[in-house]
Amino acid sequence: MIGFLLRRLGQALLLLLIVSVIGFAILHLAPGGPLSQFAAGGDMTQADLDRIAEQLGLNRPLPVQYAEWLWRMLSGDWGRSYRDQQPVLHIIASHIGATLELMLTSTLLAMLLGAWVGILGAIKRYSIFDSLATIGAMIALSIPTFWFGLVIIYVFSVGLGWLPAGNRYTVGDGSFLNQLHHLIGPCIVLALVSTAVWSRYMRSSMLDVINQDYVRTARAKGVPERSILLRHVLRNALLPMITITGLHVPTLLSGALVTETVFTWPGMGRLFLDSISYRDYPVVMGILMFSAMLVLLGSLIADLLYGVADPRIAGSH
Amino acid sequence: MRDSHDPRRFSNWNLNRRDLFGLGAGALAATYGLAAQAQTAAKPTAPPPAKPTGVVVVGLSQEPVSFNPLMPGVEVDEVVWTSVFNSLWVAEPDGTLRPDLALAVPSEANGGISDGGLAWSVKLRDNVKWHDGTAFTAEDVKYSLELINTAGFKARTRVGHAFVRDILVKGPHEISWRMEKAYAPYLAMLANTHIVPKHILGKAADPNTAPFNNAPVGTGPFRWGTRQPGDNITLVANESYHGDGPYLEKAVLKYIPDLTALYAQFRTGQVDLVIISGIPANFYQEAIKLPGRKVAVAPSGNLEIIMPNLGNKAFAEKAVRHALYAAMDKQAIIDAIYYGVPKPTESFAPRESWAFNPALPVQQRDLARANKLLDDAGWKRSGSGTRMKNGVPLEFAVSTTTGNQLREQCQQLIQQDWQQVGAKMTINNMPAAVIWGEFYVRSKFESLLVGTTFRTGVDPDPASRFASDAIPVKGGSGGNYMQWENAEADALMKEGQETFDQEKRKAIYFRLQEIVREELPILPIFQYAPIEGVKEGLIGYRPNINQRQNAWNMGSWYWAK
Numbered sequence: 001m002i003g004f005l006l007r008r009l010g011q012a013l014l015l016l017l018i019v020s021v022i023g024f025a026i027l028h029l030a031p032g033g034p035l036s037q038f039a040a041g042g043d044m045t046q047a048d049l050d051r052i053a054e055q056l057g058l059n060r061p062l063p064v065q066y067a068e069w070l071w072r073m074l075s076g077d078w079g080r081s082y083r084d085q086q087p088v089l090h091i092i093a094s095h096i097g098a099t100l101e102l103m104l105t106s107t108l109l110a111m112l113l114g115a116w117v118g119i120l121g122a123i124k125r126y127s128i129f130d131s132l133a134t135i136g137a138m139i140a141l142s143i144p145t146f147w148f149g150l151v152i153i154y155v156f157s158v159g160l161g162w163l164p165a166g167n168r169y170t171v172g173d174g175s176f177l178n179q180l181h182h183l184i185g186p187c188i189v190l191a192l193v194s195t196a197v198w199s200r201y202m203r204s205s206m207l208d209v210i211n212q213d214y215v216r217t218a219r220a221k222g223v224p225e226r227s228i229l230l231r232h233v234l235r236n237a238l239l240p241m242i243t244i245t246g247l248h249v250p251t252l253l254s255g256a257l258v259t260e261t262v263f264t265w266p267g268m269g270r271l272f273l274d275s276i277s278y279r280d281y282p283v284v285m286g287i288l289m290f291s292a293m294l295v296l297l298g299s300l301i302a303d304l305l306y307g308v309a310d311p312r313i314a315g316s317h
Numbered sequence: 318m319r320d321s322h323d324p325r326r327f328s329n330w331n332l333n334r335r336d337l338f339g340l341g342a343g344a345l346a347a348t349y350g351l352a353a354q355a356q357t358a359a360k361p362t363a364p365p366p367a368k369p370t371g372v373v374v375v376g377l378s379q380e381p382v383s384f385n386p387l388m389p390g391v392e393v394d395e396v397v398w399t400s401v402f403n404s405l406w407v408a409e410p411d412g413t414l415r416p417d418l419a420l421a422v423p424s425e426a427n428g429g430i431s432d433g434g435l436a437w438s439v440k441l442r443d444n445v446k447w448h449d450g451t452a453f454t455a456e457d458v459k460y461s462l463e464l465i466n467t468a469g470f471k472a473r474t475r476v477g478h479a480f481v482r483d484i485l486v487k488g489p490h491e492i493s494w495r496m497e498k499a500y501a502p503y504l505a506m507l508a509n510t511h512i513v514p515k516h517i518l519g520k521a522a523d524p525n526t527a528p529f530n531n532a533p534v535g536t537g538p539f540r541w542g543t544r545q546p547g548d549n550i551t552l553v554a555n556e557s558y559h560g561d562g563p564y565l566e567k568a569v570l571k572y573i574p575d576l577t578a579l580y581a582q583f584r585t586g587q588v589d590l591v592i593i594s595g596i597p598a599n600f601y602q603e604a605i606k607l608p609g610r611k612v613a614v615a616p617s618g619n620l621e622i623i624m625p626n627l628g629n630k631a632f633a634e635k636a637v638r639h640a641l642y643a644a645m646d647k648q649a650i651i652d653a654i655y656y657g658v659p660k661p662t663e664s665f666a667p668r669e670s671w672a673f674n675p676a677l678p679v680q681q682r683d684l685a686r687a688n689k690l691l692d693d694a695g696w697k698r699s700g701s702g703t704r705m706k707n708g709v710p711l712e713f714a715v716s717t718t719t720g721n722q723l724r725e726q727c728q729q730l731i732q733q734d735w736q737q738v739g740a741k742m743t744i745n746n747m748p749a750a751v752i753w754g755e756f757y758v759r760s761k762f763e764s765l766l767v768g769t770t771f772r773t774g775v776d777p778d779p780a781s782r783f784a785s786d787a788i789p790v791k792g793g794s795g796g797n798y799m800q801w802e803n804a805e806a807d808a809l810m811k812e813g814q815e816t817f818d819q820e821k822r823k824a825i826y827f828r829l830q831e832i833v834r835e836e837l838p839i840l841p842i843f844q845y846a847p848i849e850g851v852k853e854g855l856i857g858y859r860p861n862i863n864q865r866q867n868a869w870n871m872g873s874w875y876w877a878k
Contacts, residue, residue, distance in 0.1 A: 032751035038389055038473075039796075040753035040769075045781055047794035048474045049758060052389060055471050055525075084382040084546075085530045094546040158581075166578055170587065171374050171549060171569050264573055266547030274380070274547075274574070279750045 001307075008303065012296040016289065020073075023288045024066050027281055033058065034082040034279040056082060069285065078289075079282035083275075088286035091271070098168055099267035102259070103252050106187045107245065110194030115241065117195070118202020119234065122210065133199060140196035149189045149262035156185065166264035186263040190256065194248065201244055205237040212236075239305075246302030253291055362856060363877040369554035369566040371876045373855065375868055376579050376588035380572040381550060384541075385530040386511035387465055389473045392865040393593055396570055399869045400552055401448075402511035402535035405439060405458070406504075408775045408863035412671045414508055417560075418442055418453070418536070422504070425817050434499030434817055441490040445559045447514050448540045455492040459484045460515035462494070464524060471525050476773060476781065477503040478510075499815040501822065505776030509865075512536070538563035538872025548572060564857075564875035568868075583610070589852040592867045596848040598656045598723070609853045614658055615860035615867055617845035618667040618772055621659070623715065623731070624765040624839055627800045628790075631711050632764065636694035637740075638837040642680060644687040644738045645731060651843055654726045659846035664830045665771040665779055667844055669862045671819065672777035672826040677834045687738045696739070704739035714745035717766040718752055724766050727842075731766075760790045760798050768845060775863040777826050780810040783838065801838035 035053060038044045053059050057068065072079060078088035117137075121130040157165040163185045164170070169178050209215065210233055218228050257269035264270075268287060275283040375396065383390035386398035405419040414422045420440045423429020429438050445453035462481055465472045472478075480497040487493055496503070514534055521527035533541050538560065539552035550570040554563045571588060573579040576597050582588045583596070584607060596604050596612065604612040623641075625632035632638060647661045662668065663677040696704035696711055704711040715731065717724045725746070732742045745763075747756065756762055771779040780795070781787050785802040787795020806829055813825040833839070849867060851858050857874035860867045 030751075031756070032748065032754040034750075036750045036753035036757070037391055039758050040749065040767075044389070044474050045476060045787070045795050046758055046789040048472070048476075051475075052471055055469065080526065081382075085385070085388065085526070091546065098547070165581055165585070166573070167587075168548060171571055172372060261575075264575060264578055266545065266572075270574070271547055277748070277750060 005304075008300055012300065015296060016292055019292045020070065020285070020289060021066070023285060024069065025062075027279075027284055028062055028065070030279075032279055034281065037083075037278055069282075073289070078286045081275075081280055081283045083278050083280045084283070088282050091283055092268070092286055092290055095266065095268045095271045098265055099256050099260070099269065101168075101183070102186055102190060102265060102267060103256060105183055106190035107194065107248075107252065109187060110191040110198055111241075111245065113191070114195045114198025115202050115238070117199035119206055119229075119237075121199065121203040122206030123229070125207070130203075133203075137196035137200055140192045143192070145189060145193070145258040146262055148192060149186070149259055152185050152189060153262070166262075168266055186259045186265055189262070190252070190259045194252070197248070198241065198244065202237065202241060205240050206233060209233045209237045243302040243305045246298040246305065249295055249298035253294070365562070365564040365856075365873075365875045366878075369556065369563055371565055372567040372569060373565050373871075373874060373876075374569045374571050374587070374589045375871075376571050376573055376583055376591045378572075378574055378576055378579050378594045380547065380574075381570060383530075384533045385513070385524075385527075386533075387461065387473060387513060388471050388525070388530070395865050396592075396868045396871075397533070397550065397552070398511050399537070399864070399866070400539040400568065400871045401533050401537045401541055402513070403445070403537050404509065404511050405441075405507050407869075408505065408508045408861070410669075410859060410861040410863065412669075412775070412863055414504060418445060418458070418512060430817060432495075434501065434815065435496050436493065437496065438487075438493040439491070441492065442559060443490045445536050446557055447516070447536055448534045448555060449514075449517075451514065451516050453512075453514075453536050454489045455486045456489075457512055457515045458492050459486050460519055461510070461512045464513070464518070465510075467524075469523075469525070477506040499817075501814055501817050502773040502776035502778040505774040508863075509774045539568055542567065558872065560872065562872040562875075564873065565871070568871055580604070583850050583852075586852065589855060590858065590868075591850045594847065596850050598658055598848065601656050601658060601848050604848065604850060607850075610850055611853060612848060612850040613860070614846045615849045616667065616669050616862040617847050618670075618770045618775075618862055619768050619845040620662060620665065620667075620770065620839075621727075621766070621768050621842045621845065622839045623842065624762075624767050624769075624799050625713075626760055626762055626764060626798075627838065628760060629713060629763050630709055631713060634694060635836060636690045637696070637711070638840065640687040640690040640694075640738060641735060641740060642837055642840045643683045643690065644734050644740070645680070645840065645842075646682045646734055647680060647842055648682075650727050650730055654723050654730070655843070655846075658848065659843040662841050662844045663834055664841065665783075665833055665839065666777055666826065666830060667862055670772075670777055672823055674827040674830040676827075677830060682734075684737055691738060691740075698739050702736075702739060703741040710741065711739060712741040712743070713763040714743045715764045715766055716745045716747060716752060716756070716762050718749045719746045720748075728766060757798055758789055758796075760788075760800055762798075771839075777822070778810065778813055779829070780814060783829075783833070784810050799838050801836070803832060803836060803838075806832050806836075 035049050039049060057065060069079065080087055081091055084091055117133045121133045124130055153165050156163040164182050167182060169182055215228060215232055218232055256267060257272060259265065260267045260269035261273060272284070272287045275287065377393055377396065379391065379393040381394045381397045383394040384397055386402050403418045405417060406414040406422045407417045409415050416422055418441055420442060421427055421429065423437055423439055425431070430436070441455055441458065447453055462478060462484055464470055465475060465478045466481070477500055480500050480503070482495045482497055484492065484494040517529050517534055518524050518527055521529065536559070538555055538558045540555045542551035542553040544550045549572060552568045552570070554566050573582060573588070576594065579588065579591060580596050580600050583591045604610070625638060627633050651657060651659055651661060661680070663679060664674055666673045691704055696706045699705045699710070715728055717728065728744050732744065735742045757765070771782045773781060782796045783801060783806060784795060784797060785807050786793045787797040788800050789795070789798070790800065809825050809829045813822050816822050816825065849860065854877045855874060856877055857870065858867065859870055861869050
């Protein structure tokens with residue numbers, strides 16, 4: 001097990017290195033630069049721009065810039081934003097809360113809803129509920145996130161006036177209830193796809209377990225149906241779901257990017273878009289590395305949990 | 318003249334054009350009277366509260382992120398700078414400079430500027446305190462001016478500051494310095510140079526990364542409160558402010574990047590005020606009818622222009638520039654795309670400026686004249702319809718920011734105009750971070766559709782944009798990206814910088830505008846007319862062309878009760 005863990009960590013580090021090289025190269029080879037926002041305004045002279053470019057190290061060869069960046073990263077310094085002047089880690093930390101709030105709430109909602117729909121669909125296979133759930137999942141998977149977000153805003157904010165049109169809270173009212181109210185719209189949008197995916201997983205996982213010999217044996221022994229479902233089926237069917245959650249992190253991150261933009265949510269997604277449009281290299285690289293780490297961590301946890309769920313897999317590590 | 322029956326341009330326009338002209342006139346009248354004043358004309362202005370009361374929520378489509386006013390920043394950052402800090406003097410809407418930290422604006426008449434503009438002396442207020450309670454002194458001014466020129470400091474600009482020599486603190490509230498050369502625009506530059514505290518920044522190991530930059534301490538009407546990155550900044554009333562006000566307890570600067578969402582929140586009342594990029598022109602008609610809201614066109618020093626690269630063979634010829642200018646239907650662009658809100662201009666100076674020359678020839682759309690100019694210059698029509706001269710086709714690209722739909726429509730109209738005189742224009746647009754980078758500052762473009770200003774701070778001096786020694790690709794330092802060179806203009810701009818008498822300078826810039834209009838190094842289209850909106854009852858909002866944003870006087874805002 002420890003050998004497996006070390007091997008996986010080694011692979012993860014190599015992957016991070018590759019991600020950083022590709023990310024750095026793409027970002028810096030793309031035309032344009034962080035000083036363009038000042039040049040556009042016509043307020044700064046060429047000498048001012050040149051001086052600042054030199055101070056930021058932007059006029060050095062790309063491999064040198066990369067080596068400096070990597071060295072700083074390894075020593076725990078993720079750099080400073082060109083735009084914000086603050087340390088990158090500080091900026092990420094100040095935005096991660098909003099994204100986590102959105103992701104965790106929508107994940108929880110999606111898991112509960114997805115599990116419920118999946119379980120009920122499996123128990124009542126081919127029923128009207130099951131058919132509706134299948135159609136609903138297909139539709140949910142096909143709807144573009146931004147479009148669904150706009151529909152929610154149009155119907156529930158502009159039309160009915162039930163939900164706020166955006167933001168994390170109303171200025172001057174940071175109460176829990178106010179925040180919860182603001183969370184509903186983006187949460188529904190972000191949870192939609194996950195619910196659809198997880199309900200399908202849950203359903204097939206349940207069906208796999210329901211047909212196992214030990215379930216049939218339990219039935220033959222006269223164990224009540226409710227007890228069979230809760231103790232024998234659900235427990236075993238839920239384990240793969242936990243691992244799927246780990247693998248779902250990247251999807252959630254990309255979904256948050258769109259949802260945060262539509263709902264003007266001050267999280268990582270919007271920070272990423274802002275930083276790219278300003279060519280704020282240190283922040284973009286920071287978010288890229290942070291996301292890569294999160295994805296690798298998610299899949300590592302998923303792998304480990306597979307082992308917990310099925311000792312045969314753990315043995316094969 | 319504009320062909321108002323052309324269905325290509327005026328579909329759905331004739332129906333409401335009259336309405337819009339009426340509304341536009343009202344709005345433009347409000348430009349000068351301003352929303353708050355228009356509002357106060359209807360009922361008597363309530364006096365300001367005795368003690369700071371109430372909150373204002375200012376909606377911004379860009380996020381202020383740079384809080385050290387001496388470091389690089391864009392106009393939205395100045396909302397924080399002008400509220401948290403003070404400068405020696407402030408530019409008022411009429412262009413006059415009002416003393417702020419200084420007791421008087423130095424001039425040759427009051428002896429503050431002497432020795433032919435080389436010796437400057439300023440007396441300062443003695444009742445000013447920093448937000449942490451420390452007294453403000455001449456040492457702070459000296460420190461600020463020196464910091465700008467310090468080698469490793471990422472100063473926003475050193476224009477004018479680089480000429481400062483021998484700064485001398487003559488007393489706790491008196492300072493003097495010498496200038497390497499006489500430079501009149503420095504008065505305007507200082508109006509936009511905020512003074513930072515020596516006792517805090519001076520102790521920082523590196524002023525570029527000091528904690529001060531994220532929690533600024535100033536002398537202004539508002540103290541730094543809290544910041545939720547990506548969302549809002551809260552400023553709190555400085556109750557020991559040396560000037561009038563502040564009258565508001567708090568000011569919340571709310572960042573809403575989407576212009577439609579920003580307008581929606583202004584409509585629903587979540588935001589009290591929309592400034593800077595403001596209300597999109599397509600909402601203008603609706604916005605001015607909103608109950609409980611005052612919406613007006615604010616003046617702006619920015620011009621929308623076609624910037625030809627004179628390094629390009631075709632554009633190097635004055636006749637071509639004149640022909641292209643004559644073929645453009647400027648009024649159609651303004652009416653059909655910008656809802657008739659902005660006004661056409663012929664000058665590089667904003668019309669509200671004291672240096673604006675109102676007597677420049679007015680551009681008339683005249684295809685016959687445009688064709689004749691090109692024929693006379695030897696540009697012959699080829700089989701494809703595109704003109705040629707010495708084997709060179711009259712073909713070029715106009716670039717602008719991708720995703721700016723109004724500018725993209727504008728390009729299409731101009732493209733069709735120019736096609737009619739045998740000039741083939743292609744569209745080559747790029748994202749903002751690309752187009753305003755090397756492509757712009759190293760003159761790699763063929764021509765641009767750009768919104769920019771030709772001033773030094775609020776001074777009418779356009780030398781950094783028009784002087785021959787300001788062409789970066791020819792080793793100069795400045796923003797003459799179109800590569801225009803003109804000896805008479807150079808001499809005038811030099812003279813304008815060295816003259817402190819406003820009347821003399823006025824004559825200089827009037828002549829300069831005539832030359833620019835005659836030479837056409839830029840093809841001016843219109844002066845910007847950002848639409849700003851204020852909730853009724855907010856008193857004190859005053860648009861100011863001599864500031865980069867209209868929250869410049871937030872310390873004197875208050876709510877009518």
